[in-house]
Amino acid sequence: MPEPITHACVSVVLARHFFGAQKWLFVLAAMAPDIDVVIGGLYVLLTRPLPESVGEFAHQSLIFHPSFTAAIWFIPLYSLLLSWVFRRFSHTARAEAFRRIFGNVICGMLFHLGLDLLQTGNRLMWPMAWETGFDILPYTTAGRVVPMVGAFGLLLVDVLLFDRLNRNRKSTHR
Numbered sequence: 001m002p003e004p005i006t007h008a009c010v011s012v013v014l015a016r017h018f019f020g021a022q023k024w025l026f027v028l029a030a031m032a033p034d035i036d037v038v039i040g041g042l043y044v045l046l047t048r049p050l051p052e053s054v055g056e057f058a059h060q061s062l063i064f065h066p067s068f069t070a071a072i073w074f075i076p077l078y079s080l081l082l083s084w085v086f087r088r089f090s091h092t093a094r095a096e097a098f099r100r101i102f103g104n105v106i107c108g109m110l111f112h113l114g115l116d117l118l119q120t121g122n123r124l125m126w127p128m129a130w131e132t133g134f135d136i137l138p139y140t141t142a143g144r145v146v147p148m149v150g151a152f153g154l155l156l157v158d159v160l161l162f163d164r165l166n167r168n169r170k171s172t173h174r
Contacts, residue, residue, distance in 0.1 A: 003144050003147070005152065006148050006151040007031055007112055008027065008030075008031060010115065010151045012155055014026070021092065022100075024107070026104050026105075028082075028108070029079070029106075029109050030108035030111050031112070032109060033069045033109055033116075036064040036068075037061050037064075040060070040063040051099070052084060066122060066123045067126055070122070071123070071125065072124045072125065075113070078109065082105050083098060083101045097140075114121070116133070116134070119133050119135065119139060120132070120134070120139070122133065131163055
């Protein structure tokens with residue numbers, strides 16, 4: 001389970017190059033499977049005494065994670081729901097075909113699951129206790145911080161290079 005910063009940075013880089021006008025739709029969809037952590041955090045705040053530290057709160061927020069929102073069987077249903085919500089409430093999404101929106105959303109969610117598989121302990125078949133992953137990133141502080149810093153660096157390099165290339169193209173077309 002890479003950290004949310006890793007999910008966000010890597011999905012922004014991918015979306016900038018492949019999803020054009022719907023890049024933020026892809027990024028939101030790539031973050032969506034971890035909504036159970038937000039729900040867990042709200043549950044902790046509303047039903048328990050306040051945690052003594054941010055680390056304790058972060059740990060307690062995982063009470064429902066991983067759950068059905070990151071289960072492979074739920075992704076198509078979740079994608080349909082999010083596609084409908086995006087189409088209903090976004091002016092730019094209304095102009096697009098539903099299948100295109102659905103395709104972008106399901107790609108974002110599957111991308112999220114792919115990043116999660118870099119570690120072991122993912123329950124893609126929730127509620128079954130079967131855990132899977134490639135065990136590339138260890139479940140340690142370094143296994144979380146190193147990819148986060150790397151993903152942020154990748155985003156920074158991409159933004160700097162991509163913007164410089166765009167400026168150079170614009171100046172040569174004048």
